[in-house]
Amino acid sequence: MTGGRVRLDGREVLAGVDLRVEPGDVLAVMGPNGAGKSTLVKALLGLIPLSGGRTEIYGAAPARFRDWKRVGYVPQRLPMGGGVPSTVREVVASGRVARQSRWRPTSAADRAAVDRALETVGLTDRARDSAHLLSGGQQQRVLIARALAGEPDVFVMDEPTAGVDAASQAALAATLRDLTGDAGRTIVLVTHGLGPMESFVDRALVLEHGHVVHDGAPQTTMGAAG
Numbered sequence: 001m002t003g004g005r006v007r008l009d010g011r012e013v014l015a016g017v018d019l020r021v022e023p024g025d026v027l028a029v030m031g032p033n034g035a036g037k038s039t040l041v042k043a044l045l046g047l048i049p050l051s052g053g054r055t056e057i058y059g060a061a062p063a064r065f066r067d068w069k070r071v072g073y074v075p076q077r078l079p080m081g082g083g084v085p086s087t088v089r090e091v092v093a094s095g096r097v098a099r100q101s102r103w104r105p106t107s108a109a110d111r112a113a114v115d116r117a118l119e120t121v122g123l124t125d126r127a128r129d130s131a132h133l134l135s136g137g138q139q140q141r142v143l144i145a146r147a148l149a150g151e152p153d154v155f156v157m158d159e160p161t162a163g164v165d166a167a168s169q170a171a172l173a174a175t176l177r178d179l180t181g182d183a184g185r186t187i188v189l190v191t192h193g194l195g196p197m198e199s200f201v202d203r204a205l206v207l208e209h210g211h212v213v214h215d216g217a218p219q220t221t222m223g224a225a226g
């Protein structure tokens with residue numbers, strides 16, 4: 001993103017953000033409530049239009065980007081679709097859609113990836129339940145599993161551990177740590193505290209009032225989970 005600006009309801013929410021995420025970066029986006037963190041990650045993916053500046057994903061403007069299987073997005077909460085209630089497994093399997101085509105519908109590899117993702121977040125035994133009937137923290141784990149199932153190169157996660165209990169946070173941190181390092185995945189995650197992720201997050205971007213006030217090594221005060 002270069003000079004990224006976003007206006008919402010006449011207010012400048014992102015005030016000219018420059019951010020370059022390199023392959024293999026593990027970046028935490030931090031800052032107080034309302035600083036623009038969610039807006040930033042949505043704008044990076046083209047989910048919110050910029051009012052100034054530009055952003056590219058693997059060299060393409062979001063509207064022209066086609067290779068969505070490379071990107072796994074974890075939104076802040078499960079979108080409440082108005083249609084037929086989906087099971088946990090169906091939501092997780094939707095993370096494979098960008099890998100499928102009319103000519104190559106669900107394969108054994110897809111099913112195995114969904115099984116692995118469910119297992120990783122500890123929801124194998126809830127696979128047939130309606131996702132909307134799960135608790136908030138469980139729904140968060142469903143969204144994480146959906147991104148994992150897609151086996152993307154880059155994960156963009158908006159407060160993945162919000163509302164998730166300590167044991168599940170530690171499990172998620174271990175999963176993310178395995179995706180970094182030699183596995184080479186790129187992670188951009190919004191969080192209020194690094195908590196168990198402190199050992200592998202190598203860069204923190206701190207926003208205040210839509211401005212970047214820090215971009216570099218995480219500072220010790222950022223460790224506390226929040």
Ligand SMILES: Nc1ncnc2c1ncn2[C@@H]1O[C@H](COP(=O)(O)OP(=O)(O)OP(=O)(O)O)[C@@H](O)[C@H]1O
Pocket residue numbers: 008009013031032033034035036037038039040
């Ligand atoms: N759709 C919208 N319309 C108008 N204003 C919005 C909209 N979405 C967000 N905002 C405003 O933009 C600002 C930044 O919101 P954003 O959700 O990006 O903050 P955040 O840093 O992610 O906060 P939090 O830590 O509470 O999740 C807030 O003041 C919010 O009220």
